[in-house]
Each structure stands twice: as C-alpha cells, then as structure tokens.
Amino acid sequence: MKGRKIHALVDTEGLPMRVVIHSAGMQDRDGAALVLNKIRNRFPWLQLVWADAGYHAHQVDTAVAKIPVLRLEIVKRSDDMKGFVVLPRRWVVERTFSWFGRNRRLAKDFENLAESLLAFVTLACIQIAIRRLARQLSFESGSQRNWPVARRSRGDQQR
Numbered sequence: 001m002k003g004r005k006i007h008a009l010v011d012t013e014g015l016p017m018r019v020v021i022h023s024a025g026m027q028d029r030d031g032a033a034l035v036l037n038k039i040r041n042r043f044p045w046l047q048l049v050w051a052d053a054g055y056h057a058h059q060v061d062t063a064v065a066k067i068p069v070l071r072l073e074i075v076k077r078s079d080d081m082k083g084f085v086v087l088p089r090r091w092v093v094e095r096t097f098s099w100f101g102r103n104r105r106l107a108k109d110f111e112n113l114a115e116s117l118l119a120f121v122t123l124a125c126i127q128i129a130i131r132r133l134a135r136q137l138s139f140e141s142g143s144q145r146n147w148p149v150a151r152r153s154r155g156d157q158q159r
Contacts, residue, residue, distance in 0.1 A: 002024065004024055005021070009036075016096060032059065036067065051073070052074070052090055053075075
C-alpha cells in the first residue's frame with residue numbers, strides 16, 4: 001500500500017508532544033502502540049488520552065495497560081448524528097494537522113522516505129511551539145505590536 005500515516009499525540013492546546021510516521025498499510029490500532037511506547041518517560045504527568053474510534057481495539061488497550069496511570073477515553077459519534085459534526089476533543093488534533101499543512105513541504109507528500117517526512121514534521125512542531133511561546137511572552141511582557149500609523153503633516157491638516 002502506498003502512502004503514510006501520521007499519528008500525533010498533542011496536548012489540550014494542540015501542541016505536538018509525540019509524532020510517529022509509518023506506512024499506510026499499518027492499522028491505526030497498531031500505530032497507537034508506537035505513539036504510546038515512550039510517553040511515560042517523557043511525560044510522567046500525563047493521565048488521560050482522548051482518541052477517536054479507530055483506536056478502540058485490544059492492541060491499544062494492551063499498550064495503555066503498560067502505563068499504569070494512563071487512561072484512554074474513546075471519543076465516539078452518537079448514532080443519531082447525520083453528516084459532519086465536530087466531535088469534542090477530536091478537533092484539537094485535527095487543528096494540529098492543519099497547522100502542519102501550512103508548511104509547504106507538508107501540504108503534499110513530497111518525501112520519499114518516512115524519516116525525511118518525520119524531520120519536516122518535527123520542524124513544523126518546533127515552529128508551532130516557538131510561535132506559541134513568542135506570542136505568550138509578548139503577551140506577558142505587555143508589549144504590543146507597533147503598527148504603522150498614518151500621520152498627516154501640518155500642511156495637510158490646514159486644507
């Protein structure tokens with residue numbers, strides 16, 4: 001099967017915490033173990049993971065069972081919903097994927113190797129985090145943007 005899948009573990013703000021890329025031939029439930037295998041060491045405070053229905057399988061439950069304090073909650077559509085409906089918490093990771101798409105190299109799958117795609121996704125994650133940090137620091141310091149102001153000269157005011 002041609003193509004790749006990107007699994008992303010993001011925080012509640014949408015900032016990427018872990019990204020895994022593999023071939024499209026691998027099921028989502030199998031890719032979850034790749035995402036969850038090292039998060040306990042990096043994020044010991046993590047207690048809850050929301051996931052969509054594609055991760056509702058015993059392979060995912062086995063991967064979550066290896067991390068005793070982690071709880072997995074599946075966000076499901078209700079049966080009475082028709083058409084497109086924004087699901088709670090799921091939009092956060094979808095927004096992160098749209099942020100990835102802002103980068104020209106990630107708008108399409110130009111890369112031949114999964115490693116090079118992962119490198120560009122990592123660069124996009126760094127860019128997202130730096131922009132968020134810069135925005136937060138400018139807000140905390142009270143600095144505002146200096147927008148150019150059109151001023152009239154004295155000669156223009158008299159007319």
